[in-house]
Amino acid sequence: MKKIFTVFLMFMMISAVTGCSSSGKEGKEEGVHKVAIVQQMDHASLDEIRIAIEKELEAKAESLGITVEYKVFNGQNDSSVLNQIGSQIVSDGYDVIIPIATLAAQSMQASAEEEEIPIIFAAISDPVGAGLVESLDKPNSMVTGTSDYLDASQILDMMLAQNPDTKTVGLLYSKSEDSSELPIKEAKEFLDSKGIKYIEKTGTTTDEISLAVDSMIGKVDAVFTPTDNTVAAAEITIAEKFIEAKIPHYTGADSFVRNGAFATCGVNYTDLGTVTADMAVDILQGADVKTYPVHVMEGGIITVNTETAEGIGADYSMFKEMASKVVEVVTSED
Incomplete structure (x- = not known):
């Protein structure tokens, strides 16, 4: 099947999202898996993770013969911007959200909780302490992902x-x-x-x-x-x-x-991004996010x-x- 890969950089002007977004859930193309990648801010580690996620989503779509459409949003480390991004993502009916870093994950959780959109976070050092999951083994929420726990x-x-x-x-x-x-x-x-x-x-x-x-x-x-x-x-x-x-x-x-x-x-952040994307695809293919353990990367x-x-x-x-x-x-x- 044809793969669709789109990148949308979200900066301070939220109107840019509104102008380029889809028409919402009812306008979603049949058989297309919509993934929102939300990067908290620009810096080398988060960039490395995002690039790895993008590459792995593309590779998985190719190998599985599925259609994936993703957009990249950037919150510029601003909680109000991240919250508005979350609202836009919910409105546009994404199937999975991949937030990179803790503030981005917390903002997406707050925005998407009622809609029960699966969230697969990347690079959260302490997911339990951040209030994202009940435990690493059993998240018991619509949230799981990868942890870069630092020793x-x-x-x-x-x-x-x-x-x-x-x-x-x-x-x-x-x-x-x-x-x-x-x-x-x-x-x-x-x-x-x-x-x-x-x-x-x-x-x-x-x-x-x-x-x-x-x-x-x-x-x-x-x-x-x-x-x-x-x-x-x-x-x-x-x-x-x-x-x-x-x-x-x-x-x-x-x-x-x-x-x-x-x-x-x-940890190796390219590996972390790859594992995060693999988890997201598993969820898109029917895995239960509530029982999907958090993956703690080896250092x-x-x-x-x-x-x-x-x-x-x-x-x-x-x-x-x-x-x-x-x-x-x-x-x-x-």
Whole structure:
């Protein structure tokens, strides 16, 4: 059967959606599976996930001989925009919604709950804590998806292995990001157990994150950031400050590292996007979303920015004994 692939970028002007949307459920073409992909904001990790979802939807449609039409919406990290996107998606009668990141998933859940449209989220660190599912094994709602749960202790173990003399750690994150809450809590517990001091600095915009970094310089030996979208958007800028100050920045995703952070240990986001799309197709083919377990992606891949390592004078040879794979990258704005 013929496949239909359409991409619609949703920015701040909601009227653009209205002008290009379909006429709603009654106007839906027979046999067409309509999928809405809702990306919370622009940055490397979320872009990587979205691209993988698109490619896998296309591949699955080809192999199964089904017709899939998808549109991509972007909420620009604005809850009001995301809510309006959700309303438009419900009005247009989509069969499945794939939100990427926590705020996008929560907004889609609120918008689509009454209509019982299946939601297959991507890259939610703590789906239970975010109120999306009752449990990972049995969601018991119209929501399931993939989790990029971050093992904060594993990354902090890397930090201490690289520099056993670490005395003070900076915790850099945004309080507006639900995905940061659990790993920051776990990081504090880990550091407390080791008798290591920590300094918390937060921000809700790129400028605020940059100022938070300035206030850490000279006070910390290393910095930890979870899979925080706000910090991710600022990484290409703040990485230069950390390098100049010789401070290693450990983060929750490899996209940070490709933008200049020192190292991470986490999941492969292309794989995560692929699995998310596979789950969505399963639902389109009749699987019960309420009993479909959340897929927690395996981590264990350490990524190191070799340019940053050279810039801060950091030896990372010990990481080879701490992970199944060590990937070396250089700084890129992609």
